[in-house]
Amino acid sequence: MTRILSLLIVLCFSSGLHAKDFHLDDSYSLFGGGSVSLKEVIGKKPVYLKFWASWCLDCRRELPSLEQTYRTYGEEIAMFAVNLNINETEETISRLWQQHKMTIPIVMDNNGSITSNFAFKGTPYHVLINAQGEVVYTTYKDDAQLQEKLAALSGNGVALPQAGASSARTQQSVDANAAVSLIYFSATWCDWYMKEIHPDMAKNCISSLKVVETLHRHQPEKVLQAFVTHLWTEDKDVAEYVRKFSISYPVNIDRNNEQFRHFEATGYPTLLVLKDGQEVGRFTDFDQPEKIIADVKEMLK
Numbered sequence: 001m002t003r004i005l006s007l008l009i010v011l012c013f014s015s016g017l018h019a020k021d022f023h024l025d026d027s028y029s030l031f032g033g034g035s036v037s038l039k040e041v042i043g044k045k046p047v048y049l050k051f052w053a054s055w056c057l058d059c060r061r062e063l064p065s066l067e068q069t070y071r072t073y074g075e076e077i078a079m080f081a082v083n084l085n086i087n088e089t090e091e092t093i094s095r096l097w098q099q100h101k102m103t104i105p106i107v108m109d110n111n112g113s114i115t116s117n118f119a120f121k122g123t124p125y126h127v128l129i130n131a132q133g134e135v136v137y138t139t140y141k142d143d144a145q146l147q148e149k150l151a152a153l154s155g156n157g158v159a160l161p162q163a164g165a166s167s168a169r170t171q172q173s174v175d176a177n178a179a180v181s182l183i184y185f186s187a188t189w190c191d192w193y194m195k196e197i198h199p200d201m202a203k204n205c206i207s208s209l210k211v212v213e214t215l216h217r218h219q220p221e222k223v224l225q226a227f228v229t230h231l232w233t234e235d236k237d238v239a240e241y242v243r244k245f246s247i248s249y250p251v252n253i254d255r256n257n258e259q260f261r262h263f264e265a266t267g268y269p270t271l272l273v274l275k276d277g278q279e280v281g282r283f284t285d286f287d288q289p290e291k292i293i294a295d296v297k298e299m300l301k
Helices: 002-008 057-073 090-099 144-154 190-197 199-218 235-244 255-262 289-299
Strands: 047-052 078-083 106-108 125-129 135-139 180-186 223-229 251-254 270-275 278-283
Touching: 047 057, 057 078, 057 144, 125 144, 135 144, 180 199, 180 255, 190 199, 199 223, 199 270, 199 289, 223 255, 235 251, 251 255, 270 289, 278 289
Parallel strands: 047 078, 078 106, 180 223, 223 251
Antiparallel strands: 047 125, 125 135, 180 270, 270 278
């Protein structure tokens, strides 16, 4: 994970999306009340999207700079702090916003429908979009270069070239030919990264692994598909995760969180129970593992 986080501070120039290419919902909730339509903003004026999560330590460190940036360029650039809306609590966001006297609008993502437009591996992540709706700069760092690009985007600096184009969206789906009974969503870092920030969440992740492993071993005929988020995750992290917890079933990286969004999961871990292709159960709290195992077995009779 340390190696990955070191990689994430390297600048990224990989979007190349235009306004017409964005796949967005009609509106998004603003934290504290109200809503916004990003469709009506992008392509009309410059936009700065800062992707973050309250449990991301680097995101927390950047909050003072983010607010200062908003106060500097908020008139010329439409700026939004886009919260991933994964494993979030209203109390935690409120505390951080009050602590840092934040005024920048917080947009709550809808099951990754904003996030999935951009190929990034973790937060904090910064996206600059010009008035024509073109992604012109992306980076994982809030540094002098980002500030230069913001000045250019606002019209107070040199012209900002468009970022190199590449595909930012991928398609991935649950095998339609498989009689899938269980779908499990988690993160390779959930058990240890969350341990200090949200120990209850970390404990819940570990408990969920025990539940899923037990269900798989006792009912191997029931098809299980397991996905871990692509955020902060590479193939070697999945291999270490499988080894660490002696996982006996295949684990896939959910590229751009396509499955997470499709099944409208809202946090890690989540276990879905399907029967004849229809969802019959959903579990996110694993503090009673024996009961969950019994309930799932009953659902799948």
